[in-house]
Amino acid sequence: MKRRYLVALGLAAAAVAVGMMPYSRVTSTSSFASGTALRPFAGAPASGQPAPVSLAIVRTSAKPVNEALVVAGGSLSRQVTVSMSGFVIRHGEHLLAFDLGLGSQIDRQYGAEMPMWARPTFSYARPVDPLAAQFARAGQPLPEEVLLSHSHWDHGSGLEDIPKARVWVSGPELDLIRASHGGAGQPWMSQVGRPDIRWETLTFPDGPWMGFDRSLDVFGDKSVVVVPMPGHTPGSVGLFVTVSSGRRFLLVGDALWNAGELREGQGKSSAASMIVDGDRAQTAAMVRQLVRLARDNPGLTIIPAHDGDLQARLGLFPRWID
Numbered sequence: 001m002k003r004r005y006l007v008a009l010g011l012a013a014a015a016v017a018v019g020m021m022p023y024s025r026v027t028s029t030s031s032f033a034s035g036t037a038l039r040p041f042a043g044a045p046a047s048g049q050p051a052p053v054s055l056a057i058v059r060t061s062a063k064p065v066n067e068a069l070v071v072a073g074g075s076l077s078r079q080v081t082v083s084m085s086g087f088v089i090r091h092g093e094h095l096l097a098f099d100l101g102l103g104s105q106i107d108r109q110y111g112a113e114m115p116m117w118a119r120p121t122f123s124y125a126r127p128v129d130p131l132a133a134q135f136a137r138a139g140q141p142l143p144e145e146v147l148l149s150h151s152h153w154d155h156g157s158g159l160e161d162i163p164k165a166r167v168w169v170s171g172p173e174l175d176l177i178r179a180s181h182g183g184a185g186q187p188w189m190s191q192v193g194r195p196d197i198r199w200e201t202l203t204f205p206d207g208p209w210m211g212f213d214r215s216l217d218v219f220g221d222k223s224v225v226v227v228p229m230p231g232h233t234p235g236s237v238g239l240f241v242t243v244s245s246g247r248r249f250l251l252v253g254d255a256l257w258n259a260g261e262l263r264e265g266q267g268k269s270s271a272a273s274m275i276v277d278g279d280r281a282q283t284a285a286m287v288r289q290l291v292r293l294a295r296d297n298p299g300l301t302i303i304p305a306h307d308g309d310l311q312a313r314l315g316l317f318p319r320w321i322d
């Protein structure tokens, strides 16, 4: 019995190894920038006029889940929609993506890298409608810059569909990617291990912003501002967006999964947090900060990456929010 178990384990390890073969470990590539204070649009000409700014919420997949499994203190009888979404900010003629949701290669990526034990917990609903495919149908060019809130599988899956983009992550997230051996809560080499990805390192030279002690003002007009939001992963970031009408949004990646966490004030359900939050204490501190931020700024809409109900209420791509 024991021997049979060991053989099965060996076969599983071999299968994982075979699945990983087409990809190189990120440590073996030299495609990373060296952490210079680049800005995604440093070279953009200033026209003197404020550029129009709009936001698209691009749902790539969604499924109903019991709220208690998502939100600490959530209802056992209520269902919430867990979405896998990307976001695109249009600033004048520039397109900047913040996360990509699930891409066209998700079945292969998931099949190769999601451990069997984690599949009942971490799954996705088909059909998947990748961001790149939705943009193609809408006759939109693809974003030239991609910023990842963090490098988990359901955020970076679509990188393969946008091969020409520069991809921005924070320094600590880059360290996480470099050290990753894959697995449910780690970056996947099938997504981030491609040697031709044009990585860039986010830095935060622009001082305090909305209670965060460092920031990056992406376009130099305060309309799109990145802030560090460590906890869920060490290099997680959030993105403030003010669209042309003056409506303000904060995209928080997985610092929160659902806006119900702001109502209950305790973050993700503890079972979920235990599995997915890299540093639970730091994540809890970030949740408290976001609860205060929401309370003090009633005009600010905080959008968690997976809150499909809130995102649908705001309006999904091909609609642009401006």
Ligand SMILES: [Zn+2]
Binding pocket: 150, 152, 232, 254, 276
């Ligand atoms: Zn995550």
